[in-house]
Amino acid sequence: MKEDEAACVLFDAGHRACGGCAAAMAARLILDAAGKDTIVVSSTGCMEVFSTPYPETAWKVPWIHSLFENNSAVASGVVESLKKQGRKEKVIAIGGDGATFDIGILCLSGAFERGHDFTYICYDNEAYMNTGIQRSGATPYDASTTTSPAGKCSFGNRRPKKDLPAILAAHGAPYVATASIAYPPDLKKKVEKAVNTPGPCYIQVHAPCCTGWGFEGEKTIAIGKLAIETGLWVNYEMEEGKITKVKKVVRKPVEEYLKEQKRFRHLFKPKRNDAEIAKIQAIADRNAEKFGIEIKLKK
Amino acid sequence: MLEITEGSHAVAKAVGQCRPQVIAAYPITPQTHIVETLADMVADCTIDAEYITVESEFSALSACLGASAAGSRVYSATTSQGLALMFEVCFNCAGMRMPVVMSIANRALGAPLSIWNDHQDSISLRDSGWMQLYAEDNQEATDLHYLAYRVSEDHRILLPSFVCFDGFILSHTYEPVDMLTQEQADSYVPVFKPYHRLDAADPISFGLFASPDYYMEFRYAIDQAMNRARTVLPEAGRVFSEMFGRDYSGLVEAYRLDDADCAIVAMGSICGTVKDAIDEMRDAGKKVGLLKIRAFRPFPVKEVQKALSGVSTVAVLDKNISLGSKGAVALEIRDALYGSQIPVHDYIIALGGRDVRRKDIAAVVASAEAGSGDIYYGLREEVLK
Amino acid sequence: MALGMGCTARPGKSRDTRTGSWRVFRPEFIADKCTKCGMCAIICPEGCIGENEEGLPVPDYDYCKGCGLCAEECPSEAIEMKKEEK
């Protein structure tokens, strides 16, 4: 074994993700945490496409892809099939935000309501990246995408992000968490917890996308951290529907996050748009209040 | 053992005897009695299966796909709108070579909404890579399920199957059906041996994407499997007839066709009416016969050519319409007879549950013999005015 | 090579694609500055950073895409991105 292979025990190198891709990082970290006795069910999207151009596969665990919107239903079948055979492998469904928030929500809701023992992980890059950066239900307010472009009479995406973790918690999911590739040990801990919790568990992983958001690949983690430090992304855990843990931060103004990304450039150029920036700041403020993330520094 | 039973119950019982490990289905008229009966069997532990009460047909077939990939024998049933909702997954099951068996209690497709029988639903999945078997009566509907499992799961084939039987006309009708015993079913349907499966001990990736360098070869491989099914299906039918006496060795079946001038071609329960009409016409001295199509996919080109080689006229009864073209069965028959001089007349008939009687069959034969055809038979002109 | 039934494949061939050829900048690891904290190996999206006998990180340039994430995140500034000589 070459030295480097140690680092990609279960997700192989040679995949075709963009340099600095958070989704690729997420795939590695998820498998690291879940271990080799895991069956992965993927949806169509960047992660599936960059990892499995026939006859190459980066997955060293059993893996299946069927369609864009059915990974939870396929996973339901896998789980019950294993149960019938008395097998013990863990099942993880992985989907992009488009697959999860939008087109696959019927299958997802059905699978969670039925209570299959599996973990669903959404890698959330906040748009349909594989088809060229179109908006999804996870796209944040004002982000410019190819179907929510900023223009003379548009500030980008008109709606805030859908609160999917709350929707899944309302299904009675025993464990729901958000995480970020910017904090790998935390992400891995949450994956371990989810796969070892009986019943349907959900983790939503913030996965900044250099290509779709417009920043350099080396900044992927820095951007992920800024999302958390501004309060636009909150890392938390919910057990039996109750928030049990929240990552606290010393908050920064949202524009420190926004101005690093092309998708928000229209808020600064050609003219700074204070009114819209204030609306985004208000979203962060609401998050801060709702989750109690604020660490107040003593003056 | 002969039982007077509803078609759906007989089918459900046969399916149970095939020992599916995972069942995923969603209720829709007229399929409901099948899935309710299976749910009862699971609830009473008469069969040892996981029954997934999915939230849609789309998920039903998706769950079957996942369960099959993980190494279990699977079953689903649907019809009409439900089958249409499965469209994408149907192509996927075949392309991924998952040997799913699914009953189709054939029903018309909306709009307009109709719960009554025709073949538009399964015919519309013609190109999806599923084998399609059509039953004439409840005995055949029941038996074809054993056959379908045996052939679908054969490693030479690995293709999913529709077992089609007419909604209400068969599904809700009580007829005597000779059921196999469990031991007989076990001796005919072998224990499921997956070709490969999702398994941590040998991690395989399923469902990769294919570049233009590979896509065509994968499609060709499916078609090759269909070709092999042209011999594996009759082979399985022969074994069935040797073991249990009922003969399904033909992809087609001829009725009084040997010396016929006019051949009627049809699929499904209408064949029963056609046979009665033929007997009457024969009594009146008319040389008419029936070619019943049992397997629509793979389509039995050679068998059709052979069976129809001696006739002078063909009348095809199509319970479907490829809007803007012809009925799907007539198109196949014309293709099979290409180069011969035999005229093929198409009759779009019995759409959305319109009743067909013996006298209608006689009228069709008269029309074909007069050289007309390629019409909708039995249109109510008064409502078209 | 026979087709994988239903478009299936076993692992192994992913490494046939040498993504190192995409690289424009090359991470160079400065042993003196490295504290062996392991951060770079954890975050590399290619999983292509291993370690040598001394426990120092070693990238596999066959697969390193030169994204610069390791250099950006190294807490000891022990990785420098240098323009790839072609």
Ligand SMILES: Cc1ncc(C[n+]2csc(CCOP(=O)(O)OP(=O)(O)O)c2C)c(N)n1
């Ligand atoms: C039914 C269907 N509709 C549309 C598509 C096209 N499509 C493929 S991937 C994709 C977007 C994927 O978005 P997401 O789930 O967020 O994953 P990402 O590519 O962003 O990682 C779309 C729209 C499809 N494959 N299937």
Ligand code: SF4
């Ligand atoms: S577009 Fe974004 S998510 Fe897709 S491979 Fe590139 S960086 Fe990753």
Ligand code: SF4
């Ligand atoms: S991140 Fe920097 S200090 Fe840590 S192991 Fe890598 S090179 Fe060494």
Ligand code: SF4
């Ligand atoms: S530059 Fe990017 S791909 Fe190369 S070793 Fe560093 S993190 Fe990995």
Ligand SMILES: [Mg+2]
């Ligand atoms: Mg996305």
